[in-house]
Amino acid sequence: MVFSEFSGIIVLIIFFLLVFQGIPIGVGFATAGFVGLVWARGFDAALSILGSVPYTWASSPMLIPMPLFIFMGFLAFQSGISRDLYEATSKWLSRLPGGIAIATTVANAAFGAICGSAQAAAAAMSPIAFPEMEKRKYDRRLSTGSLAAGGTLSFLIPPSIPFILYGVLAEVSIGKLFIAGIIPGVVLCGIFSITIYGMCKRNPDLGPVGSSFTWREKFASLKGAWGMIVLFALVMGGLYLGVFSPSEAGAIGAFGAFVLGIATRRLTFSGIVTAAKDSARIVCFVMTIIIGAWIFNTYLGVSGFTTSFSEWVYALPVSRYVILTFLIVIFILIGMFLDIAAILLLTIPTIAPIMVNLKFDLVWLGVLLILLQCLGFISPPIGLNAFIVQGVTKVSAETVFRGSTPFIIGMIVCIILIILFPQICLFLPGLMK
Amino acid sequence: MKIAMPIEKGIRKTENILLFIGVGTLLLMMFLGAGDVLGRYLFNHPIKGALEISQLMMAGVALLCWGYTQAIKGHINIEILLVRYPVRVQSFINLFSLILTIIIFGLITWQSTLIALETMKQSRMLENIPLPLFPFKFMVPVGALVLCLESTIQLIQLVIGIKRGKS
Numbered sequence: 001m002v003f004s005e006f007s008g009i010i011v012l013i014i015f016f017l018l019v020f021q022g023i024p025i026g027v028g029f030a031t032a033g034f035v036g037l038v039w040a041r042g043f044d045a046a047l048s049i050l051g052s053v054p055y056t057w058a059s060s061p062m063l064i065p066m067p068l069f070i071f072m073g074f075l076a077f078q079s080g081i082s083r084d085l086y087e088a089t090s091k092w093l094s095r096l097p098g099g100i101a102i103a104t105t106v107a108n109a110a111f112g113a114i115c116g117s118a119q120a121a122a123a124a125m126s127p128i129a130f131p132e133m134e135k136r137k138y139d140r141r142l143s144t145g146s147l148a149a150g151g152t153l154s155f156l157i158p159p160s161i162p163f164i165l166y167g168v169l170a171e172v173s174i175g176k177l178f179i180a181g182i183i184p185g186v187v188l189c190g191i192f193s194i195t196i197y198g199m200c201k202r203n204p205d206l207g208p209v210g211s212s213f214t215w216r217e218k219f220a221s222l223k224g225a226w227g228m229i230v231l232f233a234l235v236m237g238g239l240y241l242g243v244f245s246p247s248e249a250g251a252i253g254a255f256g257a258f259v260l261g262i263a264t265r266r267l268t269f270s271g272i273v274t275a276a277k278d279s280a281r282i283v284c285f286v287m288t289i290i291i292g293a294w295i296f297n298t299y300l301g302v303s304g305f306t307t308s309f310s311e312w313v314y315a316l317p318v319s320r321y322v323i324l325t326f327l328i329v330i331f332i333l334i335g336m337f338l339d340i341a342a343i344l345l346l347t348i349p350t351i352a353p354i355m356v357n358l359k360f361d362l363v364w365l366g367v368l369l370i371l372l373q374c375l376g377f378i379s380p381p382i383g384l385n386a387f388i389v390q391g392v393t394k395v396s397a398e399t400v401f402r403g404s405t406p407f408i409i410g411m412i413v414c415i416i417l418i419i420l421f422p423q424i425c426l427f428l429p430g431l432m433k
Numbered sequence: 434m435k436i437a438m439p440i441e442k443g444i445r446k447t448e449n450i451l452l453f454i455g456v457g458t459l460l461l462m463m464f465l466g467a468g469d470v471l472g473r474y475l476f477n478h479p480i481k482g483a484l485e486i487s488q489l490m491m492a493g494v495a496l497l498c499w500g501y502t503q504a505i506k507g508h509i510n511i512e513i514l515l516v517r518y519p520v521r522v523q524s525f526i527n528l529f530s531l532i533l534t535i536i537i538f539g540l541i542t543w544q545s546t547l548i549a550l551e552t553m554k555q556s557r558m559l560e561n562i563p564l565p566l567f568p569f570k571f572m573v574p575v576g577a578l579v580l581c582l583e584s585t586i587q588l589i590q591l592v593i594g595i596k597r598g599k600s
Contacts, residue, residue, distance in 0.1 A: 021514060025510060054577070061488050067495075
């Protein structure tokens with residue numbers, strides 16, 4: 001084993017030791033990276049990198065869409081859009097077996113079209129949909145499982161914050177990634193809905209059929225949601241047709257959500273301030289992880305670890321699909337323990353060039369890897385969405401995790417479909433200008 | 434203790450002022466971006482240097498809110514093992530975590546101050562706007578310093594708690 005591989009493994013161990021003891025992820029990355037840089041290049045060089053990385057990344061033009069799309073989601077949330085979407089979908093779908101859970105899943109997918117965070121989606125929808133499902137005597141495993149899983153649709157359906165990060169790290173068009181996520185997001189929403197329908201058809205006690213509504217009531221329910229639907233069409237249509245860059249789409253999306261909220265008189269001054277404060281907090285912690293991770297990645301680069309690792313992978317006497325399978329297993333495993341931003345920052349700079357050389361499409365790979373991370377969001381032991389739903393609903397974590405199991409199977413089906421039929425991801429980006 | 438209270442209040446006030454600036458900057462960033470797009474497509478007149486200003490604004494949002502995010506414990510960590518330890522062990526790990534945070538951000542404060550001073554000495558300007566670059570470079574040491582000070586307050590409170598036998 002040469003020095004770069006040995007030191008790289010030691011520094012990786014330091015990183016994992018720190019973060020699994022509860023050290024903030026950004027600090028864990030920066031500390032391990034700094035130690036590695038001192039080891040590989042000396043104290044002065046390490047200090048210089050520590051001083052220059054924060055400004056370089058905090059002012060990176062590629063990351064401008066991130067704060068804007070985060071702000072768009074929070075403005076929409078403060079305007080009460082999550083309740084509007086739930087009201088609309090529940091009136092259209094409540095007559096189906098498990099109709100309220102299906103309605104919640106569809107509302108989550110629609111909310112994902114204006115919000116790029118799975119945590120925010122689960123936190124927004126749980127206090128609205130869970131009491132309704134309790135009222136209708138839904139099985140708690142089904143209700144909480146559908147809430148946790150439904151929230152993850154926000155990561156696939158654009159705008160998606162992980163896609164922005166992946167695009168920056170893998171040097172892939174963020175616009176193409178956004179558009180590539182649409183069909184898989186809709187397919188996953190369909191799989192979740194069919195899962196709920198099938199379970200409740202077999203055992204009606206899990207999710208009893210709800211009340212019926214007149215066509216007039218159904219169409220009236222769309223009133224509150226139309227504005228955001230138009231906004232989504234404008235932002236994604238602009239990206240798809242090449243009218244906007246991702247940064248411009250983010251600005252127009254946030255501004256549109258702001259104007260809509262004001263025009264409908266549902267966005268108050270305190271709502272705007274809360275949305276901006278929440279957005280600033282998320283931008284700040286994500287940026288801290290990015291900065292820390294970049295110090296770490298600089299070490300991996302200068303020490304020669306990245307090159308040694310790539311050469312080792314190329315020398316493996318196996319098919320590229322064996323390497324892909326290995327990557328999938330690794331992503332599922334670390335997805336159960338680490339935050340999505342940390343995983344992308346830890347892995348993509350190293351694996352993206354390898355996967356390009358192995359002739360895998362990076363847009364397709366991005367969708368696949370983000371979907372794999374969605375699995376981690378509802379899997380034990382630290383599935384973040386499961387814990388958010390547990391926090392809001394006050395049911396046991398075990399119930400939520402058990403309830404998530406059918407949806408995990410649904411996600412695996414979606415992953416297999418994406419691997420077998422890459423066109424699910426690549427069809428729409430292929431038509432882009 | 435009598436001296437510590439006003440210092441703590443001062444640090445918290447600074448965090449809130451920086452948060453206020455960060456929040457205002459985010460709103461301005463949105464208006465600037467939208468104004469640039471609307472100006473370009475409706476009046477064929479984009480805002481000059483909009484992208485460069487947006488970059489600086491994003492840095493403002495991310496860096497100036499460092500102290501506030503630390504104050505509300507907003508920097509994410511993995512607690513899967515931590516919560517399984519006895520309370521006293523948890524306190525010592527938190528202590529270690531704060532010391533590490535202070536060291537790393539202390540070094541960032543030091544080094545980024547040197548970079549900002551160097552930029553000032555060279556009189557470097559922004560590329561598209563006739564403004565000096567150095568005030569924006571100072572956002573890094575300011576944000577990192579406030580984070581260090583906030584972490585120091587948390588460290589002192591934790592040490593007092595451990596001494597008194599609280600978690």
